[in-house]
Amino acid sequence: GQQVMQIPQYQHVQEGEDFTTYCNSSTTLSNIQWYKQRPGGHPVFLIQLVKSGEVKKQKRLTFQFGEAKKNSSLHITATQTTDVGTYFCAGGPYNFNKFYFGSGTKLNVKP
Amino acid sequence: DSGVTQTPKHLITATGQRVTLRCSPRSGDLSVYWYQQSLDQGLQFLIQYYNGEERAKGNILERFSAQQFPDLHSELNLSSLELGDSALYFCASSTPEGRWQETQYFGPGTRLLVL
Numbered sequence: 001g002q003q004v005m006q007i008p009q010y011q012h013v014q015e016g017e018d019f020t021t022y023c024n025s026s027t028t029l030s031n032i033q034w035y036k037q038r039p040g041g042h043p044v045f046l047i048q049l050v051k052s053g054e055v056k057k058q059k060r061l062t063f064q065f066g067e068a069k070k071n072s073s074l075h076i077t078a079t080q081t082t083d084v085g086t087y088f089c090a091g092g093p094y095n096f097n098k099f100y101f102g103s104g105t106k107l108n109v110k111p
Numbered sequence: 112d113s114g115v116t117q118t119p120k121h122l123i124t125a126t127g128q129r130v131t132l133r134c135s136p137r138s139g140d141l142s143v144y145w146y147q148q149s150l151d152q153g154l155q156f157l158i159q160y161y162n163g164e165e166r167a168k169g170n171i172l173e174r175f176s177a178q179q180f181p182d183l184h185s186e187l188n189l190s191s192l193e194l195g196d197s198a199l200y201f202c203a204s205s206t207p208e209g210r211w212q213e214t215q216y217f218g219p220g221t222r223l224l225v226l
Binding site: 035042043 | 113146152153154155156167201203214215216217218219220
């Protein structure tokens with residue numbers, strides 16, 4: 001079954017509003033990666049988190065890895081129309097033989 | 112441009128047919144991953160090859176097979192195609208060690224339509 005769950009499935013926001021997507025795993029992850037897929041495009045790597053409790057920022061994007069390494073979040077401050085797309089988290093357990101993508105959160109930003 | 116190339120871009124075929132999708136990884140990458148993405152769905156991992164050898168297997172059907180050649184390009188073969196196989200197929204490659212912790216660089220995908 002699906003090892004990495006992601007919510008919400010869809011999010012519609014007004015430009016300037018904040019957005020958060022959450023990723024949860026039933027097992028401890030060795031790392032978590034985040035990807036963005038623009039409409040009609042392919043997934044593009046955004047960032048990787050490895051340490052428990054790690055927080056990384058990329059301009060308006062803030063990524064967090066939970067203390068137990070079972071959850072992660074991506075927060076976008078003051079969304080812009082260029083943020084439109086589907087955001088995927090991906091991670092695997094320590095045995096390295098499995099890697100799971102979350103189902104993705106599709107973000108729509110209204111100008 | 113990720114440096115990963117996939118051909119063809121689009122493929123239309125009929126049920127029961129067989130097709131081959133091709134992927135060339137980024138220069139220097141030894142690992143190739145195949146994913147299936149159905150309409151508005153997430154990414155389903157199919158299979159990974161590392162330097163010519165199968166390294167990990169996901170939800171790949173028995174009708175599907177893949178291989179990686181000495182020049183590191185990979186092919187995904189889909190046979191006895193069904194309507195439900197219509198999807199976007201992505202190939203990705205990663206830096207030399209081929210471990211899951213590495214960044215995966217995705218190709219533009221092949222859109223397969225089975226009629």
